[in-house]
Structure formats: C-alpha cells, structure tokens
Amino acid sequence: MCGLAGFYSRKACDPAKGERILSQMGQAIFHRGPDQGAEWIDGEAGIGLASRRLAIVDLSPAGDQPMRSASGRFVLSYNGEAYNHLDLRSELERSGKAPAWRGTSDTETLLAGFEAWGVSATLQRAAGMFGLALWDRKDRKLYLARDRIGEKPIYYGWQGQGDASVFLFGSELKALVRHPAFVGEVDRDSLADYMQDSYISAPRSIYRNIFKLLPGCILTLSETGEAQVEPYWSASQVIEQGLSDRWTLGEDEAIDELERLFSQAISGQLVADVPVGAFLSGGLDSSTVVAFLQRASSGPVQTFTAGSADPRYDESPFARKIAEYLGTDHHEIMISGEDALAVVPKLSSIYDEPFADSSQVPAFLISQLARSRVTVSLTGDGGDELFAGYDKYHRTERIWRHMRKVPRPLRSATGAVLGAVPGDLWNGLGKLAGIDRPHSTLGDQMKRGAKLLGARSPRDIGRGFSQRWDGEAVVVGAARTKRDEATFDLGPAESVMAMHLQQYLPDDLLVKVDRAAMAVSLETRAPFLDHRIVEFAWRLPLNFKMRGQSTKWILKKMLARHVPLELFDRPKRGFSVPVDEWLRGPLRGWAEDLLSASRLRDDGYFRPNLIRQAWGAHLSGRSNRQAQLWTVLMFQSWLDSRRGTSERQPAKTAA
Secondary structure, eight states: HHHHHHHSSHHHHHHHHHHHHHHHHHHGGGGGSSSEEEEEEETTTEEEEEEEEESSSOOOOGGGGSSOOTTTTEEEEEEEEEHHHHHHHHHHHTTTTOOOOOOOOOHHHHHHHHHHHOOHHHHHHEEEEEEEEETTTTTEEEEEEOSSSSSSOOOEEEEESGGOOOEEEEESHHHHHSSOOOOBBBBBHHHHHHHHHHSSSSTOBBBBTOEETTTTTEEEEOOOOOEEEEESHHHHHHHHHHHHOOOSSSHHHHHHHHHHHHHHHHHHHHSSSSSEEEOOSSSSHHHHHHHHHHHSSSSEEEEEEEEEESTTTTTTTHHHHHHHHHOOOOEEEEOOOOHHHHGGGGHHHHSSSSOOTTTTTHHHHHHHHHHHHSSSSEEEEEEHHHHHSHHHHHHHHHHHHHHHSHHHHHHHHHHHHHHHHHSSHHHHHHHHHHOSSSSSOOHHHHHHHHHHHTTTHHHHHHHHOOOOOOOHHBBTTTTOOOOOOOSSOHHHHHHHHHIIIIIIIIIHHHHHHHHHHHHHTOEEEEEGGOOHHHHHHHOGGGHHHHHHHHHHHHHHHHHTSOOOOHHHHHEEEESSSOOOHHHHHHTTHHHHHHHHHHHHHOOOSBBBBHHHHHHHHHHHHHOOOOEEEEEEEEHHHHHHTTTTTTOOOOOOOOO
C-alpha cells in the first residue's frame, strides 16, 4: 500500500522547482507510505510523479517507486496490490514477453504487463485493489486508473488558468492542496449531496473542478489536455450479465462455488512479506474472513476487535468466542468515551474532505490497534452489500410491495399531512402507546416515514432510510443534483443493493476504512470484494441471499461448514458509537461553538435557522438528530482544518 501524487503541465517546467513541489505533495501523504519516498520528473514534458511506499511485497529497494519499466517507456506510481501478480508473471514468461526481473514486486509485474498487453488489458487481468498513475514517455500520455470496486482513491483535476493551468492528481486531496496552482473553491452542489448522504459521491469532490476517478475506470490525458475516462470493468454490466445468466444449479453447488472463490481470494490476499491479520467483530462477514484465513495459515492468525463499555455497542464477547473456537491470537481494545473523543479533532485531517459516517471513530481506533502488531489486515467489507445483509433490503421489499398499490399523488399528499404533524405530538402519542426506542423517537420515525410515501422507486426508499437533510434546502446556493438511475429491471431489494455497490460501498464504507487505516500506515484488504466473487454474487437469485426474515443465507450455510451456527448467527449491530449522547454531554461545548448562529451565518454555507432548530430539538431530547448534526459538525470541523485550527480539542461539557 502506498500513496501517489503528481502534476502535468502542457508546457515545460523547471525540474528543480518541480521536484520541490513533488516532494511537498508526497510529504503530505507520508502516512500512506512511510517506508520510502521519491520523485520523478521530466521537465521538458511537464510531468512529475511522487510516491510514498508502504512496503508489503518485496521489501528491498527493487520495489521502490516511482518505477520505470524494463524498456524505460513507462514510469509508474502505484498504490495497492495485485494479488495474482505471480500468475501474471507466469503468463508473461510463457509467452516470452517477460523482462529480466529485477525484484519480486507486483509494481514491476504490472509495468511488464503494460508493455506486453497495454494498460486496459493488463488491468482486466489483474485481481486486486489499486490506484495508479502511469506516464507513457513514448506517446506522452498520462494514465490514471482505479480498481474495480473503488477500494483505493484517485483525485484529479485542472487548476489555474490558461498557460498556467496544471493537471493535478493524487491519492488524497491533501497532496493536491500542496501544489501552488491549487485553488480550492468549495463546490456547493457537492456540499448539498454531502448533506443528504453524509459523504460525497464520485465523480465529485468537495472542491470545484477536482474529481474522483470512478471505480473500474482508466483516465487518459493526452498532450492536448483532454481527459477521456473509459471503463475497463463496469458494475452495471456485471449486474446486467448476472440477470441474464442466473445460477441454475442447486444450492449445494452454489455453496461449493462460493467456497472455492472465497478460498481463492483469501489465498491471494495472504501474499505479503509482512505480518497479516484481520478485523473480527464476531459477525458473519468478519467471522467468515477469519475462518478461511485461519484455515489457510500455518499458525494462529492475529485478530483485532474494538469493544465498548456500553453493552449496546459491545461486540467483543461474540468476537472472543469466534477467536477461541478458531484458535486465533486475539487482541481487543475497549473504547472509552475519552478514547473516542480524542479522535474527533483528527477526523477532518484524516478524511481530507467532509465525511460524516460516525463509525469512522472506531474504525480509526481498531486500525491503530492492528497496526501495533501487523502491517496488513483483512476486513469483512462487502458481505452485506453483495449478499443482502441489511434489514433495509427486507424493508424496501415490504414497503414497495404495499406502496405501489396506491397512486403516488395520493401517497405524496398523505405524506405531506403526516409530515406536518409536530414531532412532539407524535412523541406524546408514542409514550401513551408505550413506544420507547433509545435511538429514535416516534416523531423522528413518522417524519422519515412521511417522506418515504412520496418515493418514485425502490431506490428512493433505500436513500430515504439514510437521508440526512434536503441538501438543496439547507445549503445556500446549491442546485438539486439528478442521479443516474439503472436502466435494467431489478426487484426492490436488488435495486437498492445495486445502488449500494455503485455508490454507498465505494463512497462511504471503503473511504472510511481506507483513510482510517492509512492514517496509521495499515493496509486493509477485503476478500468479499474480489471481482470474481462480486460477479458470482450477482448471478445468484435473491432467494440464495434472503429467505423469509433471514439475511445472507448462502454465507451462513458456507460458514456453518466450519463454525457452529450459534457462534455467529445473531442480529446485526454495526460499528457504531453513541454520538447522540456525546452531543448532549462531553461534545456539547465543541458542537455549540461549531453550530453557533453567528458562525453559520458568517461562513455562509448553511441556512442557520434550520440547523439551530435541529440542534435545539436534539438538546431537548425531543428528537434524535445526531445523523443530521454530525454532517454539519464534520463540515464545520473541516472548514476549521482549512483555517489551520483542526486540532482544537472538544470542550468537556457536563451532560
């Protein structure tokens, strides 16, 4: 795992000045690669690459970057791992296209592939996760590429005007910010999307004219300055192909095939010249990863769990039982309120642009624990999205089945009436009826349900479960964003699953894990996201995943071959923290400062009255607005980091 950065100008640049700039860009992402760093520049061509290396495969200088191909034609800065690179080497050798190998790194293997097969054909052969920048010295073309699912990031964009304009790119925005041409104007439309979803979806970033490369795509920049983006792998095509080529064999054969593919993925992701471990929550996905990892390992696997003193959030007893059964070398950290609050001031720097998934806090802390013992940790990410693990898939099926019987105008009108009823009135009725949930009042639930009544499609229902704000309403100067919809025919649950594969997974979950882990120089690998498993999962009929109220049916059947069902078959909890209580207690002073009416008004991004109303309702206990408020707080904290005040500590206010 590494970090990359660079720039391209259509005119020549001074090499000495360019190297200084590249050094600063690379230093900004030092945490992504503390083992080695270097710069490469061609002043005449106006191109420069910087690399920071976290050595995983081939720890010798033969794996250092930026790396030139054997012929000298290509120069590569590369962030990631090609798990099957030894197979690619064998294919090159059999065809007589292999160079005289200098080392054993996958970076060198990919460069040889680019020379032998071309860029797209090589990436189509590679199984792994990566972001890369490749300069073709012969054709004077720059290629940026990203892995199929989006585990690794790539930002890019033109900055500056006319002849002074520069094309910037890198693994994180903080590298681009270090270039003197960087402008950094906040994109209010992106901010509106963020306020709705709590993350910013590719291809947008928080800055105007700076973009995220979409997963599975290659960007080609020629001397004319025109950037063309083409897919070498498409999630939409995988979904369509899965619909037309459904699995027709029996259940046992499907379980056998999934076990074969998963074993293959684990075997590839074990390849490393450094210690490898795994996150373990005790749930189905992480338990599956650890069970197969332990089976493929010669000794006890190191596993890591983040527990909590609050029993509502503590999964450590479940993880401990799995670890004991499998015989892993298990490590736990019990997260206290003080531990978590100490992370809050670092979040804006770690995530680099506004990001408001509150499980980012335990993600950072468990990464910190794992990095104290290993350099690589496997995760269970992707299991829920591929095998229908969320309750919202069941709820979408149920809600849409009933809603579609009622004309949408009538539903919308009913929703408007229900939404107009004050939340306090609903809460009062809830108390009389004995409805008392710790994380959401009846008023909150009725408001959310009223919005869902106007849904045009199952995807609208899926979004509605997690929507924070109406971004256009709360952000000053934002325009409503139209989202691309799938053109193929999917049922309600699979429609939301497709949306999660293409948006929620790469833009929220994988961002959370990548930034948290790389902040402490830890590489994470996700076996479920091996593209061969993704493609197989979309061939499976929905009843191989959802049966009655049961989720992830086929995964449970597969893991039950290796671990007793009672050890992992339990309700899903998730990786969460009690943000609602912190905002009324130890984080109250910090939040009040960031949410003050004068500050919101002076910054000019939000409509203060809407946010102050939400803050007041939350403090009173009449409503739980933690998800909405966390989006505002993370943006305001990010603004602080741009002003150089990101390390301000939260005030310790009594509850």
